Amino acid sequence: MVSALHIITAALAAAFLMGLLKEQQRGLAFGITLVTLAFMSWISAGWLWTFASTDTAAVEIFTAGTQPPFAINLRIGLAEAALTLLINLTGLFSALALKDTLLALGRRAMAVWLVAVMALSGIVLTRDLFNLFVFFEMTVIATAGLVLLSEHSKNDGQALAAGFKYLVVSQFISAFLLIGIIFAYHTTGTLNIDGMAAAAPLLSGSAAQAFSLAFFLIFIAIVAELKPFPANGWALDIYESAHPAFSALFSAATGAAALFAVDKLLLIGGDAWLPMATGIGIITFIAANLLALPQTNDRRLLGYSSIAQTGLILAVLGQRDILGDHTLYIAGGLLLSHAVAKAGLFWLSGLIAERGLEAWAALRGHPVLIFAFVSFICMLTGLPPFPGFYAKWELIHLLAGEGRIALLGLILLGALIEAGYLFRWFGYIMKREAPAEVVDNAAHKVVAVIAALAAAWALSLVWGELSVLQFERGNLLLALPLLFALTFLALDPLPAWLKNTLAIAGLLAWFYLTYTEYDPLRMIFAVIFLIGGSLTLLASYHAHGQRSGFYPSAMLMFAGLAMLIRATDTFDFFVAWELLTVGSYFLILRGKHSEPHALSYILFSLGGAFLILAGFALATQGAPHFDLSALADLVQPLAPWVFLLLAIGFMTKTAAIGLHIWLPGAHAEAETDVSPMVSGILLKAGLYGLIVLLLTMGRQDFYGVELINVMLWIGAITALIGNLLAIFQEDAKRLLAYSSIGQMGYAMFGLALMNHLGWLMALMFVINHYVYKSMLFLSIGGVAKRTGTREMYRMGGLITLMPLSFIATLIGIIAVSGVPPLSGFGGRWIFYNAILTAEARLPMVIIFLAGPIAFLYLFRLIYTIFLGQLKDEFRRVKEAPFWIVLPQMIYVAILLVVAVVPGLVLRHVDSYLNAFFPNGGLVWEGSTITSQFGYWNPVAIMIIVGVIFMTLFAWLLFVNRRAQKVKQFNIVFSAERPFRPETTHFAWNFFAPYRKALGFLTLPLATMFWSTVTDLLHTAGDLARRFYTGNGQTYAFHLLAFVMIVYLFGMGVRP
C-alpha cells in the first residue's frame, strides 16, 4: 500500500516540476497535472478499499522520524480515505472540465490547482492543530488565486472583487485561529489533536477557562470556513463569480475538508460543544435555503444550496452524542450526496451559456444530461435510492427516539424548502423556452458530469449494501420493481409501442409472481395498481415515436405502488411512498402546461411524506425495525400524535380539503393517458395508507377530541366542496379532477365511519372510482384531443361523431352518480346502510347533500359535450384513436359485470372485514344481498331498470315519429358578434344560479392560504438577502458579529 503521505508529496513534486517546464509546454504540464491527480486518487482509493474490505485499524503516518507531539503526524482511516478520494477525484475531474482555462493560463495555474487539492487532502489527513492551520492558509491562498480562473476582460472584475473580499475575511479567521492555537497549546502543552483531546478534560480552574476560550476561537475560525449564516457573504460571491469547475471543488472538496476539520475539533472539545455546532448548523441550513428561494442566478443558487447542506451536516455532527456509531454512515451519506451532486451541478453549469435558471432549458435536448440533473437534485433532496435517503431515515429516527423533535422539524422544513427551489428549477428546464445558446458539450466537460452521475449511483449501491449490513434493511437499488423501472432508462431509445408492451408485461408478470401474497384487502389494491395499470397503459399505444422519458417515470410510479402493498415495515413502506411520489411527479410534469401544478404536487407530496416520516420515527422510538402492524401497540401520549402525522401525510395524497389545491391542475394538465393513471390509480395509494393506519390505530383520543370524528368531518366537507367546485368548472378535465376530490372525500368518510359497511363502501369506492374515473378521463381526454379544447362550451353535439366516447361517458356518469342499475348504485346502497348505523348525523347530512351536486356536474358533462349543437369547426371530427377507446370499452364491460354480480369482488372483502368489524356485515344469498335495513338484488334491478328504459324509449320513438327535423343552421343571427362569444353560450357558466347561491363555499380559501405561505417565505428570503450588501467590510463585520453572538449565546450555556 502506498503511504498516504504521497498524496501530499506527489502534488508538491508535480507543482515544483511545473516550475522546470517551459512556458510553452502547456499540454505536457496539463498531462502531468492530470496524472498526478489520478495518482493521488489512486492512493486514496487503495486505502479506501483496504479499510472497507478488511477490518484494518487507522494507520498513523509519522514525519521527521519522530513520534508526536515532537513531530507532525498524519492519519488515514476509513473516513480519511473516503474524503481524500472525494477531494482528489473532484480535483481531477474539475481539472478536466477546466482544460481550456488551464491550457490558456499555463503551468502556474496548474501548480496552484495541485497545491489547492493537496492542501485540502492535508486538512483531512493531519492530526496536528498547527499543521491544520497551515493547510487552511494554503487553501486560502490557493483559493484566492483560483477564483481568478474565471477572470477575463469582459466580466467587470467581479471575480477580483470576490477574491479580495474572501482574503479580507480570511485574515480575520486566521488571526482567531492563531491566537486560539497558541493559547490552547499553552494550556495543554501539545499541538497534537489527540494529545490535546486527552489533556483538555484534565484541566481545571483558570487553565480550563483559558483553554475553553482558546478552543472557542479555534472552533469558530474553522466553523467560519464552513460559511455559516450570516457570516458567508464572501462565499456566495465566490460561488457566483468563480469558474464553475472551481466552484465544484470549492463546494464539494473544501466543504468536506472543513467539515472533517470541525469533526476533529469536536473530538478535542467534547460533547459540551455539540449544541453550538448543532445550533449554527441548523440556523444556516434554514436561512440559506430560505435565501435561495428568490435567487435567479444558477451559480449563486447552488452556492446557497451548498451552504445549506454544509449547515445540515454540521448540525448532524453536533448530534454525535446520539448518533454514536452511525455518525459516519449518516453524516457521510449526507456529505457524499451533497458533494457529488453539487460538483455535478456545478460542472453542468459549465455547459450552460447563460446564468439565469431558465437558461438551463437548453439541457432539454440531452436526455443523459437531464438524467444527470434529475439524479443530482433527487440526491440533494434525499430521495431513494440515494445515500441521503438512508442517512435521512436513520437521522430522523434517532432524533425522534431521543425526543429532539424541534431539530427534527427544522431539518424537514429546510429540506422541503430546498426541494421547492430545486424542483422548481427542474420545471423550468423541462417547460421553459429553450434559449438560443446550445449546450457546450465538449467531451472533457461532459465527462466530469458523467463521472458525478456514475458516482451518484455507485454510492447509492454502496449505501444500500451498508444498510443491509448495518440495519438489515433491503438494498433499494436491488429491489426488482425499481430495477425494472430503471431498465427503461436504458431502453429509452426504443420505440414507444415496444416499451409499452414491455411495461404491460412487467406489470402483469409482477402480479403473477406475487398474487399469492395478498390478503383480500391488498388484493383489491394489487389488482388496481397492476392489472388496472396495465389496462390504462393500453391507451399509451396511441403515442408514436420514442416518447422519451415517459416509461422510466411511469414505471417508477408503478414500482412504488407495487412495493407499497408488499411493504410490511415502515422503512419499505416509506421507500415505496417516496418512489411513487417522484415517479408520478415526473409523469405529471410531462403535461404541456403542467409546470406550476407539478411543482405544487411534489411539494405537497414531499411535505406529506415528511409528516409520514416523522410519524413513523415517533412511533419507532429507536427500535431498529418497526412493523406496520406494531402501530396498533402504540399507547398514549404518543399514539395520537403518530396518528395525526400519518393521517395528514396520507391525506395530502387523497387531496383532502385544504390540502387539495395541487390536484385539479396536476390531473387536468397531465397527458391524456397520464390523467387516468394519476387519478384512477395513484390516488388509491393515499387511501391505502389511510386503510393501513385505521386498521392498526383506529380510534385515537387527542386531548379529548376523537380524531376519527375529525376525519369524518373532513371527509364530508371534502365531498361537498369537491363536488361544488366541480360543477363550476368550464374545463372538462378540471371538472373530473375536482370530482375526484369529492369522491376521495366519500371514501374517507366511509373509512372514518369505522364500521363494517362503511369500510365495504369505501373499498367499493376504491374499485369504482378507478374504473369510471379512468374511463371518463380517457373519453374526455380523447374528445379534447380531437377538438383541441377542454372547455365544454366550445364542444357540443359530438354524440354522432364520437359515439363510443359518448357511450363510455354515459355509462361512466351513470356509474358515478350512483343511480341504478350500475355499480355506483351498489356503492350508494351500501353507503346509505352504513350511514344508518353510524351516529354522526350532521356530517351525514352534508354527505347526502353532496350526492345531487355530483349529479349536476355529471349531467353537464354529457349535456354540453355530446348533446346540443355541433360547432362548425368540429364537423369533421373523428372518433378518438382506437387505443384510447379500447380501454374505455373494457371499462364499460367491467362496470356492467360488476353491476350484475357485485359479489364477485365484494364477498371476499366482506368476509375479510369480519375479522376487524364482526358486526353489521352483509348476507349474500344467490344474487340477493341483505343488510339489516333491506336487501339489494342487482340482477332484478338491472332487469327492472332495463324494462323501464326500453318502455320509455319505445314510447319516445313512437311520439317522435312525425316530428320535423330542424336543421342546425336554419335560423338567422341578426345581432353583432359579442365581444366574448362564450358569454352567450348556454353551456358557459352552466350553473350560474347555483353559483349565486352556493358560490361562497367555493372561495379559493385554501389556495389563498398556501399562496400566502409561499409568498411570505419568498418575501422573507428576498428581504433577508439584502443583508449581503456586497461590501467586503460589511462581510467582515458580519463575521465579527457572528463570532460575538455565538460567544454570548454559546459560552453562556456552557459549564
Add this chain to the structure above:
Amino acid sequence: MISLAQMAMAAGFILILIGFYGALTQRNLLRMIVAFTIADTGVNIVLVAVGHMRGRTAPILDVAVPAADAVARVIDPVPQALVLTAIVIGLGVTALMLAYALKLHARKHTLDIAKMTELKW
C-alpha cells in the same frame, strides 16, 4: 510588577485591535492591507509572548547551550517555530492582497472597497 511577556502580550493585543479597527473602517484597499499587517504583527507578538519563559535563552543548541541541559535552559521552541511559519504565511497573504489591489485598481480605477459591490444578495 508587569513582566516583559505580559507587556508584550498587551501590546500584541492592542496592535490586533488597531489592525482590525483599521481594516473595518478604512475603505481604501491599501490602507486595509496595511491594517492587516499591523494585526498580523500583533498576532505574532502574542505568539512569541506566550512562549516566553523568564530567564531562559533562545532554543539554539550550540556551545553555550549543550543539548544535555537544554530542557532546563531554553524557552519553548514551538511558539517560535509557529511564529516563523505564521510570518511566512502572512507575507504570502499580504503579497496576494497587494496583487489583488493592483489588479482591481487597473480594472476599476479605484481602490474604494465600497465600490466593489456588483455581486450581492
